[in-house]
Amino acid sequence: QVQLVESGGGLVQAGGSLRLSCAASGRAFRSINLAWFRQAPGKEREFVAAINWSGKSTTYADSVKGRFTVSRDNAKNTVYLQMNSLKPEDTADYYCAGGGAYPLTSTLAYAYWGQGTQVTVSS
DSSP states (O other), X not given: OOEEEEEOOEEEEXXXXXXXXXXXXXXXXXXXXXXXXXXXXXXXXXXXXXEOTTSSOEEEOTTTTTTEEEEEETTTTEEEEEEOSXXXXXXXXXXXXXXXXXXXXXXXXXXXXXXXXXXXXXO
Protein backbone atom coordinates (compact mmCIF):
# COMPACT_ATOMS: atom_id res chain seq x y z
CA GLN A 1 0.00 0.00 0.00
CA VAL A 2 1.26 3.48 -0.89
CA GLN A 3 -0.17 6.76 0.34
CA LEU A 4 0.56 9.94 -1.59
CA VAL A 5 0.32 13.52 -0.34
CA GLU A 6 0.82 16.47 -2.67
CA SER A 7 1.97 19.95 -1.71
CA GLY A 8 3.28 23.11 -3.33
CA GLY A 9 0.26 24.36 -5.20
CA GLY A 10 -0.83 27.99 -5.12
CA LEU A 11 -1.47 31.15 -7.07
CA VAL A 12 1.17 32.39 -9.51
CA GLN A 13 1.28 34.90 -12.34
CA ALA A 14 1.67 33.80 -15.92
CA GLY A 15 5.33 33.20 -16.70
CA GLY A 16 6.09 32.22 -13.14
CA SER A 17 7.18 28.92 -11.61
CA LEU A 18 6.00 26.45 -9.01
CA ARG A 19 7.37 23.16 -7.73
CA LEU A 20 4.93 20.50 -6.67
CA SER A 21 5.99 17.73 -4.32
CA CYS A 22 4.39 14.39 -3.62
CA ALA A 23 5.51 12.56 -0.52
CA ALA A 24 4.84 8.85 -0.30
CA SER A 25 4.64 6.33 2.48
CA GLY A 26 5.31 2.64 2.01
CA ARG A 27 8.25 0.56 0.87
CA ALA A 28 6.72 0.02 -2.57
CA PHE A 29 7.56 3.59 -3.60
CA ARG A 30 10.92 2.62 -5.06
CA SER A 31 9.41 -0.01 -7.33
CA ILE A 32 6.50 1.89 -8.81
CA ASN A 33 6.11 4.36 -11.64
CA LEU A 34 4.93 7.84 -10.71
CA ALA A 35 2.98 10.44 -12.60
CA TRP A 36 1.27 13.78 -12.42
CA PHE A 37 -2.20 14.35 -13.80
CA ARG A 38 -4.33 17.46 -13.73
CA GLN A 39 -8.01 18.25 -13.88
CA ALA A 40 -9.50 21.63 -14.69
CA PRO A 41 -13.10 22.50 -13.77
CA GLY A 42 -15.52 20.81 -16.13
CA LYS A 43 -12.80 18.83 -17.87
CA GLU A 44 -11.52 15.28 -17.70
CA ARG A 45 -8.37 14.38 -15.83
CA GLU A 46 -5.41 14.56 -18.18
CA PHE A 47 -1.88 13.24 -18.15
CA VAL A 48 0.92 15.73 -17.47
CA ALA A 49 4.17 13.85 -16.82
CA ALA A 50 5.48 10.49 -15.65
CA ILE A 51 8.70 8.95 -14.44
CA ASN A 52 9.43 5.25 -14.31
CA TRP A 53 10.43 3.34 -11.19
CA SER A 54 14.18 3.77 -11.78
CA GLY A 55 13.98 7.44 -12.67
CA LYS A 56 15.74 6.81 -15.96
CA SER A 57 12.74 7.37 -18.21
CA THR A 58 10.33 10.30 -18.32
CA THR A 59 7.31 11.11 -20.46
CA TYR A 60 5.50 14.42 -20.93
CA ALA A 61 2.30 15.68 -22.44
CA ASP A 62 2.95 17.83 -25.49
CA SER A 63 1.31 20.80 -23.77
CA VAL A 64 3.97 20.90 -21.02
CA LYS A 65 7.04 19.58 -22.83
CA GLY A 66 9.97 21.94 -22.38
CA ARG A 67 8.30 23.77 -19.48
CA PHE A 68 7.71 21.05 -16.85
CA THR A 69 10.21 18.59 -15.39
CA VAL A 70 9.34 15.49 -13.38
CA SER A 71 11.89 13.94 -11.03
CA ARG A 72 12.00 11.58 -8.08
CA ASP A 73 14.14 11.10 -5.01
CA ASN A 74 13.77 7.52 -3.89
CA ALA A 75 15.78 8.19 -0.74
CA LYS A 76 13.14 10.72 0.31
CA ASN A 77 10.15 8.84 -1.12
CA THR A 78 9.21 11.97 -3.03
CA VAL A 79 8.35 12.87 -6.59
CA TYR A 80 8.50 16.43 -7.89
CA LEU A 81 7.03 18.45 -10.71
CA GLN A 82 8.94 21.62 -11.55
CA MET A 83 6.66 23.91 -13.54
CA ASN A 84 8.18 26.87 -15.38
CA SER A 85 6.76 29.42 -17.80
CA LEU A 86 3.30 28.77 -16.42
CA LYS A 87 0.27 29.72 -18.49
CA PRO A 88 -3.34 30.40 -17.46
CA GLU A 89 -4.33 27.16 -19.20
CA ASP A 90 -2.17 25.26 -16.67
CA THR A 91 -4.72 26.15 -14.00
CA ALA A 92 -6.08 22.92 -12.53
CA ASP A 93 -5.99 20.54 -9.61
CA TYR A 94 -2.80 18.50 -9.87
CA TYR A 95 -2.75 14.88 -8.73
CA CYS A 96 0.15 12.59 -7.99
CA ALA A 97 -0.30 8.94 -8.96
CA GLY A 98 1.65 5.74 -8.46
CA GLY A 99 1.43 2.30 -9.99
CA GLY A 100 3.09 -0.55 -11.83
CA ALA A 101 1.10 -0.83 -15.04
CA TYR A 102 1.41 0.71 -18.50
CA PRO A 103 1.03 2.90 -20.48
CA LEU A 104 2.31 5.60 -18.18
CA THR A 105 -0.01 8.16 -19.77
CA SER A 106 -3.20 6.37 -18.73
CA THR A 107 -5.04 6.87 -15.45
CA LEU A 108 -5.72 3.12 -15.53
CA ALA A 109 -2.01 2.42 -14.96
CA TYR A 110 -2.11 3.87 -11.45
CA ALA A 111 -3.57 2.28 -8.33
CA TYR A 112 -2.54 4.99 -5.88
CA TRP A 113 -3.66 8.61 -5.97
CA GLY A 114 -3.10 11.68 -3.86
CA GLN A 115 -5.81 14.13 -2.86
CA GLY A 116 -4.64 16.84 -5.23
CA THR A 117 -3.21 20.32 -4.94
CA GLN A 118 -4.62 23.38 -6.65
CA VAL A 119 -2.59 25.47 -9.08
CA THR A 120 -3.97 28.78 -10.32
CA VAL A 121 -2.15 30.82 -12.95
CA SER A 122 -3.35 34.38 -13.38
CA SER A 123 -2.96 36.31 -16.63
